Amino acid sequence: MEEYGEVMEKMDIWDSWNYLEKKEMILGSLGLTSDFLEREIAEISGGQANRVALAGVLISSPNLLLLDEPTNNLDAETLEFLKKFIQEGKFSLLLVSHDRQFLDETIDEILEIDEESLTVSHFGGNYSFYVAEKKKIFDKQVAAYEEQRRKREQLEKAAKALRQKAAKFERFSQNAFYKAKGAKLAKQANIQFKRIQEELNSIPEPKPPKKPTFVVEENEKRGLLAKVFNIFFAYPDQKNLFSNFSFSLNGNERVAIIGPNGIGKTTLIRLILGEVKPTEGEITITKNVGYLPQIPGEVDKSENVIDYFRKQVTVSEEEAKKILGQVLFSDVSYKKISDFSSGEIRRIQIAILFAKRPDLIILDEPTNHLDVYTIEMLEEALKRFRGGILVASHDEWFLRDIKINRLLIFKEKKEILDVKTTPEKISLKSHVYNFI
Numbered sequence: 001m002e003e004y005g006e007v008m009e010k011m012d013i014w015d016s017w018n019y020l021e022k023k024e025m026i027l028g029s030l031g032l033t034s035d036f037l038e039r040e041i042a043e044i045s046g047g048q049a050n051r052v053a054l055a056g057v058l059i060s061s062p063n064l065l066l067l068d069e070p071t072n073n074l075d076a077e078t079l080e081f082l083k084k085f086i087q088e089g090k091f092s093l094l095l096v097s098h099d100r101q102f103l104d105e106t107i108d109e110i111l112e113i114d115e116e117s118l119t120v121s122h123f124g125g126n127y128s129f130y131v132a133e134k135k136k137i138f139d140k141q142v143a144a145y146e147e148q149r150r151k152r153e154q155l156e157k158a159a160k161a162l163r164q165k166a167a168k169f170e171r172f173s174q175n176a177f178y179k180a181k182g183a184k185l186a187k188q189a190n191i192q193f194k195r196i197q198e199e200l201n202s203i204p205e206p207k208p209p210k211k212p213t214f215v216v217e218e219n220e221k222r223g224l225l226a227k228v229f230n231i232f233f234a235y236p237d238q239k240n241l242f243s244n245f246s247f248s249l250n251g252n253e254r255v256a257i258i259g260p261n262g263i264g265k266t267t268l269i270r271l272i273l274g275e276v277k278p279t280e281g282e283i284t285i286t287k288n289v290g291y292l293p294q295i296p297g298e299v300d301k302s303e304n305v306i307d308y309f310r311k312q313v314t315v316s317e318e319e320a321k322k323i324l325g326q327v328l329f330s331d332v333s334y335k336k337i338s339d340f341s342s343g344e345i346r347r348i349q350i351a352i353l354f355a356k357r358p359d360l361i362i363l364d365e366p367t368n369h370l371d372v373y374t375i376e377m378l379e380e381a382l383k384r385f386r387g388g389i390l391v392a393s394h395d396e397w398f399l400r401d402i403k404i405n406r407l408l409i410f411k412e413k414k415e416i417l418d419v420k421t422t423p424e425k426i427s428l429k430s431h432v433y434n435f436i
């Protein structure tokens with residue numbers, strides 16, 4: 001009986017009475033059907049594996065949830081579910097993420113680790129709060145530094161005047177009294193200079209955080225850049241992903257492809273690039289395309305980074321060094337690819353993408369696995385870029401920042417909506433709930 005009581009208590013503590021319902025709800029919301037769960041792990045895609053792992057964690061009713069980049073490869077619908085689960089959950093959460101929108105809607109405290117000083121700072125709010133707070137702190141430091149500079153200039157001027165006066169007394173006077181007065185004034189001036197040095201030098205000049213940047217050609221590219229006409233496509237032995245689909249993209253268009261995992265976004269990109277051929281229909285595309293694939297291709301790690309860069313872009317060694325310095329902050333001439341982290345390699349690839357001066361840039365889920373600084377570098381570059389953009393992404397913050405003006409919305413049952421939009425209107429929530 002005692003044991004029974006203990007078990008009952010534990011059921012309460014672990015909130016386990018509705019375990020089966022909860023399990024069904026979580027599996028269903030993550031799109032994990034019982035058929036699907038029969039499959040071998042080796043057969044499923046990265047996004048799907050991510051969802052299986054997430055289901056396991058959520059079903060276990062944690063008191064403390066630790067999530068490391070949970071949003072990578074999740075579609076808008078799954079993101080919404082996870083957001084709600086966190087908002088409504090009674091657990092504590094420690095989240096590592098570069099997904100700014102997700103951070104804004106799920107957390108209320110931020111710990112920032114400074115790479116250079118290896119210190120941790122605490123901010124009592126969400127991501128937008130953190131950004132605003134950082135700016136405030138920086139502006140305050142600038143104001144304090146300016147105030148110090150102003151005071152120092154003023155006092156230095158006064159001390160200089162004193163010193164000049166002292167020199168006059170000493171030079172022109174034969175009188176011992178005035179000579180002594182001059183010496184006294186000189187001493188005072190020295191004391192003042194010393195004080196200025198000691199007291200008005202404590203605030204160092206604030207420097208904005210280092211951000212990778214590089215020059216982007218701003219020539220406008222007009223006219224038709226890609227055209228897909230009445231295509232049909234299916235992978236061998238599978239259902240048609242596209243039936244009689246047409247689409248064209250002009251120079252000033254910034255198009256986002258959105259839709260659930262596995263619906264065919266990457267396949268459309270691969271069709272446009274000619275990596276796979278449609279069974280029927282025609283595809284034409286400008287020659288000058290820059291492409292960042294969803295999964296970065298294999299790179300030869302033993303290669304020197306300058307050689308790697310110059311193999312893909314025809315620039316001088318000096319130019320390559322300059323561009324790489326702008327994105328990696330140091331002299332990289334003697335480094336090999338293996339000396340860089342995967343995030344840094346992605347930065348190098350982004351620099352290569354723009355250095356090729358493309359007319360059309362195609363990106364497949366570019367913000368997955370990038371740190372916020374690199375995402376911001378990519379955003380800045382895309383904002384200045386004047387050609388066409390086609391990007392598959394679930395990162396609405398990113399889509400807004402790069403000023404997407406048209407959406408290709410892949411819905412279930414092969415329906416594809418093609419709508420004009422403005423950056424302010426972009427919300428994947430409305431996509432999930434079919435408000436568009």
Ligand SMILES: Nc1ncnc2c1ncn2[C@@H]1O[C@H](COP(=O)(O)OP(=O)(O)O)[C@@H](O)[C@H]1O
Pocket residue numbers: 235236238241259260261262263264265266267268
């Ligand atoms: N090389 C392939 N061979 C067979 N099926 C594939 C291949 N690549 C993708 N698929 C399937 O085609 C569908 C669309 O995939 P994909 O275009 O990668 O989707 P998305 O990018 O929208 O997540 C999925 O069901 C996927 O499993």
Ligand SMILES: [Mg+2]
Pocket residue numbers: 265266267294364392
């Ligand atoms: Mg994809």
